Amino acid sequence: MADRVSRVVRQSKFRHVFGQALKKDQCFDNIRITKSSWDSTFCSVNPKYLAVITEAAGGGAFLVLPLDKVGRVDREAPLVVGHKAAVLDLQWCPHDDSIIASGSEDCTVKIWQIPEGGLTANMEEPIVDLVAHQRRVGLVVWHPTAQNILLSGGSDNKVYIWNIGTGDIVSETSFPEVPLSAFWSWDGGKYVASCKDKKVRIVDPRTGNVLKENVCHEGTKPTQVAYLKNNTILTTGFSKMSERQCSLWDENLKNITTLEIDTSNGVMFIFYDPDTSMVYICGKGDTMIRYFEITEDAPYIHYLNMYQSPDPQRGITCMPKRGINVNICEIARFYKLHTKGLCEVIPMTVPRKSELFQDDLYPDTPGDIPALTADEWLAGKNAPPVMVSLKDGYVSTRKTGFVGQVGFIN
Template sequence: MSFRRVVRQSKFRHVFAQAWKTEHCIDDVRVSRVTWDSPLCAVNPKFIAVIIEAGGGGAFLVVPINKSGRIDQSCPTVCGHLAPVLDIQWSPHDDNIIASASEDNTVKVWQIPDGGLNKPMTEAIVTLEGHSKRVGIIAWHPSALNILLSAGCDNAICVWNVRTGELVYQLNDSHPDIIYSVSWNKDGSALCTVCKDKALRVIDPRRGTVLKVKEKVHEGTRPMRAVFLSNGKILTTGFSRMSERQLALWDTKDLSEPMAVQEMDSSNGVLLPFYDPDTNMVYLCGKGDSTIRYFEITDESPYVHFLSLYSSKEPQRGAGFLCKRGVEVNKCEIARFYKLHERKVEPISMTVPRKSDLFQSDLYPDTASVEPALLAEEWIAGQDAPPLLVSLSGGYSAPTSKLGRDTLRGKPKLASQDSETGTTTSSVSSNAITSTTAAKEHKTEEIHHSRAARETDGNREQPKKEEDLLNELLAEMKALRAVVLAQNQRIELLERQLARIEDGDV
């Protein structure tokens, strides 16, 4: 008998990672040197935020996402903290709202004006005080408006209603040591945490109870990370007893044994996991090394499938992960990282090569929108709901934030058009040829409707003329599609040749 190896079918087996060209990077960014193992960067479809070095306090830089080139030393920053900033996170429900955690024991919430800062920002719209030691972790609720979690080196977890500034829940006795990582589940009804005592905990934050505990998730002594997956499983990263970096997958119904464990290498950099619930992929960025590994999580054994590894010459100080609303769907970009060098921010795109210029619905299922599913008061009262979803098929239009504290009060709306100009705005760039083709397709449909109406009315005037026009439009559409495909292939070839020249292969 002859045996044939069966290759697992997946549309993500050939995800291609590529760094952007030098002219599209951001230079002269003095990335923070704090020893806290946070990503140091947060990105959304409007802005890039990076924690930077600041004398006599804490600061982070915020620039529009399309910014490139050198950052002037006089560029305004968000600089209201009295000690170094340790973590920053954009609100999932308003692209102008960002929270920051600091060594000054506070969490502050800021509202960034459209277009970015034109002067230093020192006054936060909300300051949250409740921790007795430095605050190193913050995490917004995935579906409830204005609910923010913070975790500090006082081993406490605080849950805040940002609109009122009220501390609504505080968990002081759940962890005996420093908390390394906190992650909400899909509907925000539970948390998973990992702590210096090497234990994984599943917690109900509203009842203040620990639902599940698994001791010694990873045997090593270095920091761990945990992230809740959309199917209810938990993925952890850490170190083995022999100091090899590991990832493990856990079923919350039974934490006695991991569903899968993979060992990678013996580097000492903490693995920062970035999870994409739309594609069920996990990207692991090693802090202090130069690799990004990516995996696909499935419901069938062996559950965790290694896809590929992106490696570069320079190590990363941290990384920002762009949510799906900000990627370029017409380029089949499924993820984008912003890699922090010592003095540079470098975008890295993850794409799935496709020849067609049409919207790839299998790559882009509906993704989380900015519209919250619940108000803070509804979640506090015990309601749960997964994030509301939005389609990316027509591009995504980010709502314009209104300045002032009132933004924290209402639910932001998805906007397909600018209310003043009436023109459609989108974070997804469009191709002019594709737009022309779409217009011709629309016109072709109109001709079909026109003919049907005339035949219904018994009016069959000039059928030959319409037939000729239809054939002409179809021929022109076919020619345009051929041009688009040819140009795309030519561009890909030239980019590959340029990359080889830059790497010294030619």
């Protein structure tokens, strides 16, 4: 009997990941969050700043808040206001915590450099303006390992790969319908994109050629994609009967497994942690964050648990691993936008009694150093991320008295 239970309930150190929202005074409140109906997370976070797309009259704007400036946000707080229409998507650069890209209904992609310490006045001038899309830009995704390479997708059915350093287009891919989500492979040699025509495509980013394509979910609502470290592809989408699904595919887009989740109607965003092979799935309008572990053996996608709260999420983002608090065994931290202007901070921790650094929870993680220059990548080189140890971020809370006595005896 015990053997049967152990086969059903998979042993995992992440089974008991525990989420608890911080008190309101440790969160961000009074934000005029955008009312846009675009399927975007509406926010992005890194170890220095939180950026949130806001409602703005006569243009597009977003707020940039230093992480230590928690509490009530001043209505007159300075904004990034250079777009002429609503901002639809934004993402911090993985290699420089002061650089952020934004895509807008004004058909442009803009790159901004936030001054040290945050904004003291409205910012109107980007450091780079990328103009090529003929219709609104709803997708911006930085290359994970090469410096200054950015993907943008627009309602003109095009995906452009940009060299930010020169402002040039590296490649262009025309899709039959609007690209809805995109995700780079682990070494940045390919990317996967989902489109409104229900198809998921793997693309060579240097040439723009589509390498593989397949319909992954039969439903008409948007599919989201993630390229996993082992070169499999995870998708969330809808069945013909509008049931929400999560599926795993091989590199030829052949199905490995599909999990039925529920019958809600919100798009499910994927937050992938390559260090632990965990995936957090957050549905728009849901009140929960589900988490799963991806493994090499059947059933491949293992449901672990969920974090539940009374309030639905309007938007959500996840802190890069190098920004989390290893002292409290935190393995993820979410920033969740509520409809009423609150950005709630939700640390996810693994309960442990030990005061030592937990090596098994924190394998090396992608750092902020690019593995390649843009020119090296353009010349055909691929490279995995440059990894860093989180042990340096760990501050020992151990009492020093006993250690001192040992030293004294020696």
